[in-house]
Amino acid sequence: MLIGLGIFxxxxxxxxxxxKPIKTFSVLFKKEKVxxxxxxxxxxxxxxxxxxxxxxxxxxxxxxLGGPGSVFWMILSAFAAMVLKYAEIVLAHNHRRVAAKGxxxxxMYYIEDLLxxxxxxxxxxxxxxxxxxxxxxxxxxxxxxxxxxxxxxxxSVSPVLIGVVLAILCGAVILCGVYDISPITSIIIPVMTLxxxxxxxxxxxxxxxxxxxxxxxxxxxxxxxxxxxxxxxGFFMSESIRYGTMRGILSNEAGCGTAPMAxxxxxxxxxxxxxxxxxxxxxxxxxxxCTLTALSILCVFGDKTxxxxxxxxxxxxxxxxxxAIGKAAAPVISVMVFFFAFATIICWAYYGNVTMSYLTKxxxxxxxxxxxxxxxIFLGAYKKSEIIWQISDMALGTMTLINLTVLFIMRKExxxxxxxxxxxx
Numbered sequence: 001m002l003i004g005l006g007i008f009x010x011x012x013x014x015x016x017x018x019x020k021p022i023k024t025f026s027v028l029f030k031k032e033k034v035x036x037x038x039x040x041x042x043x044x045x046x047x048x049x050x051x052x053x054x055x056x057x058x059x060x061x062x063x064x065l066g067g068p069g070s071v072f073w074m075i076l077s078a079f080a081a082m083v084l085k086y087a088e089i090v091l092a093h094n095h096r097r098v099a100a101k102g103x104x105x106x107x108m109y110y111i112e113d114l115l116x117x118x119x120x121x122x123x124x125x126x127x128x129x130x131x132x133x134x135x136x137x138x139x140x141x142x143x144x145x146x147x148x149x150x151x152x153x154x155x156s157v158s159p160v161l162i163g164v165v166l167a168i169l170c171g172a173v174i175l176c177g178v179y180d181i182s183p184i185t186s187i188i189i190p191v192m193t194l195x196x197x198x199x200x201x202x203x204x205x206x207x208x209x210x211x212x213x214x215x216x217x218x219x220x221x222x223x224x225x226x227x228x229x230x231x232x233x234g235f236f237m238s239e240s241i242r243y244g245t246m247r248g249i250l251s252n253e254a255g256c257g258t259a260p261m262a263x264x265x266x267x268x269x270x271x272x273x274x275x276x277x278x279x280x281x282x283x284x285x286x287x288x289x290c291t292l293t294a295l296s297i298l299c300v301f302g303d304k305t306x307x308x309x310x311x312x313x314x315x316x317x318x319x320x321x322x323x324a325i326g327k328a329a330a331p332v333i334s335v336m337v338f339f340f341a342f343a344t345i346i347c348w349a350y351y352g353n354v355t356m357s358y359l360t361k362x363x364x365x366x367x368x369x370x371x372x373x374x375x376x377i378f379l380g381a382y383k384k385s386e387i388i389w390q391i392s393d394m395a396l397g398t399m400t401l402i403n404l405t406v407l408f409i410m411r412k413e414x415x416x417x418x419x420x421x422x423x424x425x
Contacts (some may be wrong), residue, residue: 002255012411013418017082017279020422025276030118042266043277045350046217046259047193047284048343049193050187055196056337057146059293060313063305068214069221071294081254081395087276087414088235092260093271094417099357105264106131106351107257107403108358114410127402128355131258134371135355136397137350137388145388148381149368150314150334155181163381171374174349181346182265188343189341192336193284199332202293206324207299229289254282256396258401261345261354266391272278272421287332335372350374 017025088107095113096105108124108131115123144166148159173184204211253259259278266274297305300320307317307336321329352373356366380388406416 002084002400003077005404005408006077006084008107008408009083009388009411009414010079012137013415015084016418016422017086017276025280038182039277041186041201041275042263042274042306043281044180044189045262045265045347046183046278046281047189048181048347055289055340056293056333060292060297060316062311063294063297064308064316067221068217068221068298068303068305069223071218071291071298072222074294075287076288078282081286082245083405084407085254085259085282086272087411088255088403089165089255089260089263089272089275090268090414090417091255091284091410092264093266093268093274100383102285103265104261104354104357106261106354106358107399107406108355110365111402111406112411114406118376123402125359127257127399128358130395131355131371132352132359134258134392134399135348135352135375137395139351140345140373140376141273141345141385141388142392144377144380145384147338147341149384159382163378164379166338166345166376167314167374170345170349170377173346174370174374179389181350184346185343188339189410192339192343193289193425195332196289196336197292199311199321199329200296202290203226203296203321203324203393204299210299210302211295213302214295217303218294219299253396255404255407256400258351261351269418270421272417296324300324345377365398382386392414 052280059071059074062074070343091110092105092107095110095188096103097109106128110129111127112120112124114120118137144163147166151157151162173181234406257280263274263278266277268274297316297320300323304314311342317329321333325332349370351368356369
């Protein structure tokens with residue numbers, strides 16, 4: 001559904017951001033003074049929810065499970081993800097509500113406006129409830145566990161201590177006012193992204209002579225169907241395509257309806273103008289950072305990545321970067337995972353608060369959610385549980401199925417907004 005609907009919207013909207021890139025991306029340099037946060041701040045909040053473990057450990061896992069060819073499908077899927085992200089932001093921005101401190105928006109609001117009445121409120125509530133479940137599983141516990149796992153690779157620091165420290169730091173932000181996290185994400189995200197780009201380029205430059213063979217390996221393995229059983233269906237069931245597409249699109253969360261909650265708070269007036277920032281979000285998340293991670297790994301190990309197994313994701317990353325940077329790689333990567341996870345945790349706390357605001361106005365209910373969320377930070381760092389992955393997959397899958405169906409139904413509104421934007425001077 002993700003790939004199919006992404007291709008549909010690319011054709012339906014006539015590849016507008018690829019056909020007229022200057023017109024499209026000129027919006028990034030415009031400023032509008034209305035209530036809410038800036039478009040760039042909204043982008044950093046959204047990136048806080050997507051950047052992190054998926055860009056580092058997730059890409060490593062895709063290569064281990066699906067082979068080097070998964071990188072090709074990961075990049076290709078990003079183009080479908082770009083237009084899906086754009087579409088859901090357009091709708092969320094157009095259907096957002098005015099709040100005391102700015103705007104509130106998200107898939108649940110345009111779902112309610114589409115279906116109307118009790119049905120709209122019921123489906124919107126289902127989406128919001130599942131989003132809450134995903135916030136404490138994927139957005140909280142899995143991120144905290146990634147921090148704990150990365151530090152266990154380089155030191156004997158107790159997971160309990162890591163959980164306590166992370167819970168205190170994130171809890172301070174969450175309890176003091178999670179409605180505006182943009183001042184934090186506007187610093188952490190650009191700095192961490194720049195640092196990660198630099199160290200990845202160092203690895204690629206040091207092993208520059210292996211870069212051509214790494215790129216060749218990506219393309220040759222992408223179309224290797226010997227393990228797929230042959231045939232058209234078998235080709236699309238091949239491991240490289242499944243894992244490349246899954247890690248690519250689910251890394252940037254396009255189509256599941258979460259990032260629009262951040263973008264809806266921006267101070268631009270048009271949904272299409274903010275939707276362009278969603279395209280940039282996918283570019284940074286998948287095409288830039290995920291690709292740099294993949295090339296760094298393949299330049300060092302090439303086809304020897306098959307010697308690693310599921311569970312060795314962090315080991316493969318540290319070994320790749322350590323080959324170029326030395327012993328400094330482990331602490332640097334671990335610190336980056338910490339900051340990326342920290343940003344993701346507070347971002348998902350924000351998403352949780354937005355969905356809670358949709359479900360109830362009770363301040364007591366909001367406080368209970370925050371306390372449970374902070375407790376889950378500690379529990380996630382303390383112990384890894386496979387059931388948390390299963391809960392997260394179920395929640396994210398449910399949100400995506402609902403959201404994609406609504407995007408297709410509301411396609412005319414998305415196209416109308418796009419035509420308006422392309423006609424403006």
